[in-house]
Amino acid sequence: MATLVVLCAAGVLFYLPHLTAPTQTYGSLDWRYFQYLFEAGRTSIMEYGQFPGWSPYTCGGVPLHADPQTPYLSPFFLPVLLFGTVPGMKIYVLAHILAGLAGGWYLARTLGFRGAATLFLPVAFALGSRFAWIVQGGQFTMLTFQFLPWLLAFYIRSLNDLRFALAGAAVFALTLIEGGTYGAPMGAFFLGCYAAYRFFEGRLAFRALASLALILSVGVLLAAPKLVPMLGFWMDHQRSLPPTDDALGISDLLRMFFDRRFFPYMVDRAVHPALKYGWWGEYGAWIGPLTVALAAAAFTIRFKRNLPWLVLLLVSGAVMLGSHGPLSPWELLRHFPVFDSLRVPGRYSMLVTLALVIAASGMLDELGRKSSSVSKHGRSSSLIWAQWLLLLITAVDLVVFSNQVLNTIPNQPVPNVVRQPTFTIDAAAHHEFATYVRMNRGTLSCRNELIATSHTRLPIGKLAAMKDVAVVEKPRAAKVVLKSWSPNRMVVEVSSPGPARVVFRSNFDPNWRTDVGELKNRGGLLSLDLPGGKRAATVSYSAQKVFDGMAVLAAVLAVLAAVFWFGGRERKKGALFPKGAEGPHLRLMDPRVIAVFAGIAVLYLYPFPYFGGLNNPSENSRIMMTRAAVDHGTFVVDKA
Numbered sequence: 001m002a003t004l005v006v007l008c009a010a011g012v013l014f015y016l017p018h019l020t021a022p023t024q025t026y027g028s029l030d031w032r033y034f035q036y037l038f039e040a041g042r043t044s045i046m047e048y049g050q051f052p053g054w055s056p057y058t059c060g061g062v063p064l065h066a067d068p069q070t071p072y073l074s075p076f077f078l079p080v081l082l083f084g085t086v087p088g089m090k091i092y093v094l095a096h097i098l099a100g101l102a103g104g105w106y107l108a109r110t111l112g113f114r115g116a117a118t119l120f121l122p123v124a125f126a127l128g129s130r131f132a133w134i135v136q137g138g139q140f141t142m143l144t145f146q147f148l149p150w151l152l153a154f155y156i157r158s159l160n161d162l163r164f165a166l167a168g169a170a171v172f173a174l175t176l177i178e179g180g181t182y183g184a185p186m187g188a189f190f191l192g193c194y195a196a197y198r199f200f201e202g203r204l205a206f207r208a209l210a211s212l213a214l215i216l217s218v219g220v221l222l223a224a225p226k227l228v229p230m231l232g233f234w235m236d237h238q239r240s241l242p243p244t245d246d247a248l249g250i251s252d253l254l255r256m257f258f259d260r261r262f263f264p265y266m267v268d269r270a271v272h273p274a275l276k277y278g279w280w281g282e283y284g285a286w287i288g289p290l291t292v293a294l295a296a297a298a299f300t301i302r303f304k305r306n307l308p309w310l311v312l313l314l315v316s317g318a319v320m321l322g323s324h325g326p327l328s329p330w331e332l333l334r335h336f337p338v339f340d341s342l343r344v345p346g347r348y349s350m351l352v353t354l355a356l357v358i359a360a361s362g363m364l365d366e367l368g369r370k371s372s373s374v375s376k377h378g379r380s381s382s383l384i385w386a387q388w389l390l391l392l393i394t395a396v397d398l399v400v401f402s403n404q405v406l407n408t409i410p411n412q413p414v415p416n417v418v419r420q421p422t423f424t425i426d427a428a429a430h431h432e433f434a435t436y437v438r439m440n441r442g443t444l445s446c447r448n449e450l451i452a453t454s455h456t457r458l459p460i461g462k463l464a465a466m467k468d469v470a471v472v473e474k475p476r477a478a479k480v481v482l483k484s485w486s487p488n489r490m491v492v493e494v495s496s497p498g499p500a501r502v503v504f505r506s507n508f509d510p511n512w513r514t515d516v517g518e519l520k521n522r523g524g525l526l527s528l529d530l531p532g533g534k535r536a537a538t539v540s541y542s543a544q545k546v547f548d549g550m551a552v553l554a555a556v557l558a559v560l561a562a563v564f565w566f567g568g569r570e571r572k573k574g575a576l577f578p579k580g581a582e583g584p585h586l587r588l589m590d591p592r593v594i595a596v597f598a599g600i601a602v603l604y605l606y607p608f609p610y611f612g613g614l615n616n617p618s619e620n621s622r623i624m625m626t627r628a629a630v631d632h633g634t635f636v637v638d639k640a
Helices: 002-014 031-047 075-083 085-110 117-126 129-137 140-158 164-177 183-201 205-222 224-236 250-258 289-301 307-320 329-333 345-376 382-406 433-439 460-465 544-567 591-605 619-632
Strands: 424-426 441-443 470-474 479-486 489-496 500-507 512-514 518-522 525-530 533-541
Touching: 002 085, 002 117, 002 382, 031 075, 031 085, 031 433, 075 085, 085 117, 085 129, 085 140, 085 345, 117 140, 117 345, 117 382, 129 140, 129 345, 129 382, 140 164, 140 183, 140 205, 140 345, 164 183, 164 205, 164 224, 183 205, 183 307, 183 345, 205 224, 205 544, 224 544, 224 619, 250 289, 250 345, 289 307, 289 345, 289 382, 307 329, 307 345, 345 382, 433 441, 460 500, 470 479, 470 489, 489 500, 489 525, 512 518, 525 533
Parallel strands: 424 441
Antiparallel strands: 470 500, 479 489, 489 533, 500 525, 512 533, 518 525
């Protein structure tokens, strides 16, 4: 308990510059954009009692929950709902820092470390300057890297007890649910490299792959309420990336890990032409010279014991070097799905940092064991104090430096705005998205790559020309009255002598539904065709894909509950988790285990069944099936 109290105190000191002004915002880089995402989600839930599926506040309307960067289903989002957007965001950040500290401590205990090493690992990783830069820049999706120690610890424990793989799957699912656009794929990469090492090492080779497969596959299924809607977003909103990325050299790597720079935080590209991104936070990875020195000593003195961390360091470091030709690790990795949409190879410094910190902690643990051995013979040893002194110096250094990083941009008061009673959209460009949500106004400005879509380009010009939320396109004699409006629901009353068409000042999306008439895509705009007469029509944004994901989640939880119900009685003969010399393990050929994996396969294959008419084993079949589900709302390929 005392250990966790010390770690919590360290986390508070790390984040102290923001906590001193809990109701003030932090106006740098991505902070304001994520403030808009959090504000839009909170407004839908708290003010309108609706699931945050659609945001009318930017670009003329875009999907909200389906955006990979939104964390509305995460338990860490709860403070935003309870305490308001700005205070909730700061609690959100602090909670992730504390989660990373606890995870680092748990990983240290999993690796068998004792004494100062159990504190050194969480402090050097979770309080490293990389996270200070993430917070300073408002990269909220990157906070999911704080879950990486938990993921690795559960995987290591699953090699002896496969039930821990389910805990790892839960962590991986949380990473996906929180919008871990980098935390999830890079965490899977790190775990995959470690699993490959354990496989080729020879011991527990099959179990190394089985645990990895279970963590990733079950984790994806547990995150289905986020991933099912997100699949449609990915298909419809293609991200454009530059053909080449950073190509880092040795001098750049030395600067990343040994330059204690915090201001100016923008990069002078004339001086550093190899760095393509203008913010130093994409590169700064200061963890202190003591950490690097301890890691170097560990690789030299205890080479065999630290070989897996050296391998992970070299592999992650090779990817971190970036784009050095078509055969460079970075370019080869980008041939794989998901990784082809990632940029900034310097972000792999997070994986390099974890490998270095684990090795350094192992060396500190070695010092602690030697000091204990000396003490048993009745002699005092300076090593007892040396390990704690190294921990203290590193902790103070990281906290002080991180405070300097966070103080480079001061807290700013949240602007006082007047909420207008009727929702309107400004034709002029405006990037104060969060302020606009509070004002009940929208803007046609876009913050991310949403302009180019697979359906059509967003009709910004048409949206700018419209004055009202809903207008009648034909016939001229028809009239429309907007009876009610909310982010995910509009009610209109239409009077027309004949068939009428109502056009909304909103982008079209396949998830819009109506109780009367037919919704159509009119040049990118949402339109409603109605029969003649006077009638009211409700147009709402459907959360059906979220419910589909919830159904998958419920099915997975039911399967897992059945596994523990029938297999948890370890003392009985034929138990699913019998105890062996290394603790409980799983009978892989047990019919119940086969039934579980068959159930997981069904959950995957039901939405994308094999269609013999295609006669094509390549990726084309899956592409067509995905487009049928996303674009046409059906799983039947030949009728889409």
